Amino acid sequence: MLSQKEESGCPAGFLQANLYDKFYSDTKGVEYGVFPWYAEKIHYKTHTPYPEGMVLISKDKFYDFDIRSVARFYIVSNDFMSFCKELDVGIADAVAIQVLSKNGEIISSKSYNAVLFEELDARSETDPASTFIEEDGLIFRFKKLVLPPGFKRDLFKFKGLISGSNTLICSGAFKELAKGIKGVEFTPLESVLWSAVRPI
Template sequence: MNYYVLSQKEESGCPIGIIYADLFDKFYPDTKGVEFGFFPWYAEKGKPGPRTPFPEGMVLISKDKNYDFDIRSVSRFFYIVSDEFLAACHRLNVSIFDSVKIDVLSETGESISSKSYNAVLFEELDVRSNSDPASTFVEENGRPVRFKKLILSDDWKLDLFKYRRLISGSDSLICSQAFKDLAENFKGIAFTPLETVLWSGIRRI
């Protein structure tokens, strides 16, 4: 099966780079005094073992004017995805730790998208035990930090996945041909074939 690396694609409502938004437990008309970094979905980043579940009623408060993307990361560990993107995940073999419906609002409390969104936490894989032994890496202190070449085993089953503790584009999501076919009309995503990818050129989703 063919596999593809997901990268940010600039379109209307699909900004490149970091989105100017933070995820809160509820809407705050003034966020300046709210230390969002203490919320568990930020504070527990990289924590081994179980994480605190996303609560109901979460709100992404944004400085951007409009969103029309189907997936973007808000931190290195969780994503904002459209209902359509999440439905594609549920149709295929995708390991999701947690997800919850959210509102996406401006700083004044107005909706900035016609899409409905969810906060999603995907499982992150260990690269040594979840790639073919022929894969090669750039390493620091004996630990892989980015790919030279990623090879998947012939019996690989996951349709959307990512690896933990990688950098420089190697930390982006990867999908199967089956997922790409479902995502054909999704906005803000470019798909690069795994066999030809230049990892440093990937703008991580």
């Protein structure tokens, strides 16, 4: 599974950034939470396609990561996107974006995309040997995750989970291809301590 790794240009925790439909020189009067990419929550029934021309406006000074989440979508570099296209990765939507400072300056040498990954159902798409923490019949954390025989997806996540269980998980083939990406640590499923994961 993928966990945040803190290094130069790769902050840990939440990005100090929000995704807008276009660049605004003053974002104070713009309620970004009403944009569909924020307003459509975990249990959404439909997805409004991302428009062209979106801009991530950041308070951070410099980005060099290859993937970070913002709300339930991800900011993904072109390099990371190329790995997704080579392997079996379910992408519900993706669009190229600009990543800018509040003054409109480019803060990364990398090109980025806003990406929504398809999300799997933890009850139906895991092996029966998996164990969970549940409340009112809803799974919200893994105790132990075992993937079913013949599982083929190379990068994926499960919907409706919280904390470390809400991170992306990848195959060995994806990890091999993505060697050298910035801001990501890989941990084998057999040894993962879910409560210690800093989700991507």
